[in-house]
Amino acid sequence: MEICRSLVGGRPVAGAMPSIDKRYPATGEVIARIEPADQTVLDQAVEVAATAQSEWGARSGSDRAAILQKAADGLRAHNNALSRLEVRDVGKSFAEAVSADVPSGADAMAFFASVAMTEAGDMHRYADAIAYCERVPLGVCAGIGAWNYPVQIACWKAAPALAAGNAFILKPSELTPLTAHLVAEILADAGLPDGLFQILHGNYQMGRAICAHPGIAKISLTGGVETGRLIMTQSAETLKKVTLELGGKSPLIVFADADFDLAVETALAANFYTAGEVCSNATRVYVEEAIAVDFEAALIEGARALRVGDPMADDVQMGALISEPHLNKVLDYVAIGTAEGARVATGGKRLHPQGFESGYFMEPTILTQCRDDMRVVREEIFGPVMSVLTFSDEQDAITRANATHFGLGAGLITRDLTRAHRVAGQLESGNVWVNTYNLLPPGLPFGGIKQSGLGRENCAYSLDAYSEIKTTYIQL
Numbered sequence: 001m002e003i004c005r006s007l008v009g010g011r012p013v014a015g016a017m018p019s020i021d022k023r024y025p026a027t028g029e030v031i032a033r034i035e036p037a038d039q040t041v042l043d044q045a046v047e048v049a050a051t052a053q054s055e056w057g058a059r060s061g062s063d064r065a066a067i068l069q070k071a072a073d074g075l076r077a078h079n080n081a082l083s084r085l086e087v088r089d090v091g092k093s094f095a096e097a098v099s100a101d102v103p104s105g106a107d108a109m110a111f112f113a114s115v116a117m118t119e120a121g122d123m124h125r126y127a128d129a130i131a132y133c134e135r136v137p138l139g140v141c142a143g144i145g146a147w148n149y150p151v152q153i154a155c156w157k158a159a160p161a162l163a164a165g166n167a168f169i170l171k172p173s174e175l176t177p178l179t180a181h182l183v184a185e186i187l188a189d190a191g192l193p194d195g196l197f198q199i200l201h202g203n204y205q206m207g208r209a210i211c212a213h214p215g216i217a218k219i220s221l222t223g224g225v226e227t228g229r230l231i232m233t234q235s236a237e238t239l240k241k242v243t244l245e246l247g248g249k250s251p252l253i254v255f256a257d258a259d260f261d262l263a264v265e266t267a268l269a270a271n272f273y274t275a276g277e278v279c280s281n282a283t284r285v286y287v288e289e290a291i292a293v294d295f296e297a298a299l300i301e302g303a304r305a306l307r308v309g310d311p312m313a314d315d316v317q318m319g320a321l322i323s324e325p326h327l328n329k330v331l332d333y334v335a336i337g338t339a340e341g342a343r344v345a346t347g348g349k350r351l352h353p354q355g356f357e358s359g360y361f362m363e364p365t366i367l368t369q370c371r372d373d374m375r376v377v378r379e380e381i382f383g384p385v386m387s388v389l390t391f392s393d394e395q396d397a398i399t400r401a402n403a404t405h406f407g408l409g410a411g412l413i414t415r416d417l418t419r420a421h422r423v424a425g426q427l428e429s430g431n432v433w434v435n436t437y438n439l440l441p442p443g444l445p446f447g448g449i450k451q452s453g454l455g456r457e458n459c460a461y462s463l464d465a466y467s468e469i470k471t472t473y474i475q476l
Contacts, residue, residue: 025091052195
């Protein structure tokens with residue numbers, strides 16, 4: 001059985017905390033044991049990081065860029081190995097991990113290598129003085145990761161921090177501890193000095209300790225809204241910078257003029273990819289009344305055709321959910337929906353695939369006859385549950401799509417590009433997709449508005465959250 005210890009200064013370190021079992025979601029078996037960090041290990045990690053950062057921050061952008069680019073190359077070279085670990089961590093299909101999760105992490109490393117290479121300041125000339133402005137690193141930054149995309153999230157947070165000259169400490173979710181160590185190994189092989197990428201294992205207690213630590217200047221969280229509020233509150237004591245990528249309940253609006261097959265395919269992918277465990281998924285599908293009956297029938301047929309089972313099998317399209325408690329939570333939402341009047345058009349039950357009977361699998365689920373006031377329509381479920389609603393006209397769809405305290409993603413399917421621009425401009429969301437969904441090329445900002453978060457990841461704007469602007473004025 002694998003033992004997961006924190007990584008401090010390039011060495012594994014165990015804290016004096018109770019161990020945590022890590023289970024493989026597809027079978028429920030314990031496959032690793034986590035030995036969490038404690039306050040002593042945290043203090044040691046921050047001290048090591050601060051020492052390493054003082055030298056790293058003084059190096060040129062081109063030096064940092066060369067290492068990040070080598071790390072990107074290393075991630076791509078280890079795609080299969082990382083993807084297999086991601087499957088054991090998350091339970092998602094290997095096909096998803098190898099095509100999206102690891103490549104998106106590698107893309108982030110490469111993108112921020114280019115940003116580090118080209119970052120420049122400003123110079124101001126006066127009659128008897130000059131002044132210049134430059135980015136300077138914050139010092140020690142920390143990332144608190146979610147469990148649905150461990151490799152991608154580690155890279156999306158570490159890459160801008162390192163590009164800006166900071167040291168970085170990662171606290172992976174206690175549900176997905178495995179991939180972080182291979183990412184650390186790849187960074188070390190690329191030439192990153194010890195102490196600049198460290199790992200602290202633990203649960204919410206370690207997250208709370210990281211937020212409270214005076215030696216950490218910045219926190220980046222991917223998680224739920226309630227966790228985000230706690231992070232902001234705890235970080236306020238030491239006025240840390242925070243980036244929060246939080247939850248969503250995103251709408252997808254399907255107009256009657258849409259490419260029908262494209263709309264069905266998009267809605268299915270936007271709900272059942274990664275077993276629905278994606279914060280930006282479009283789980284509120286609004287369908288124009290004129291095509292609603294045919295569209296619902298096509299969705300049901302498509303959901304029933306999805307292959308669920310062994311995540312490592314080539315033909316499997318949907319793997320397991322992350323844990324049994326989470327699976328039960330999602331199943332409870334289905335019961336809540338039916339009690340409120342929704343109809344389970346397909347799915348709604350736990351699955352027991354042959355050979356994986358104890359795994360955390362669920363049928364792709366579609367709820368019809370939904371209303372906007374239902375909990376399944378208002379609350380983030382984070383599982384393979386789609387809510388289908390109908391709308392009468394464009395303004396009706398926009399008004400109802402915006403009637404939420406979330407604002408992470410939104411989508412619309414239409415052949416009318418004038419309408420596409422008009423509607424996209426009115427949707428209250430950090431990201432809007434037209435005739436596609438959930439695509440995020442490197443360099444494209446990702447983040448939410450309202451209660452879906454603060455700040456942007458995956459883009460040059462990210463450096464604003466990992467650096468300060470320093471102004472120097474020189475009298476001539």
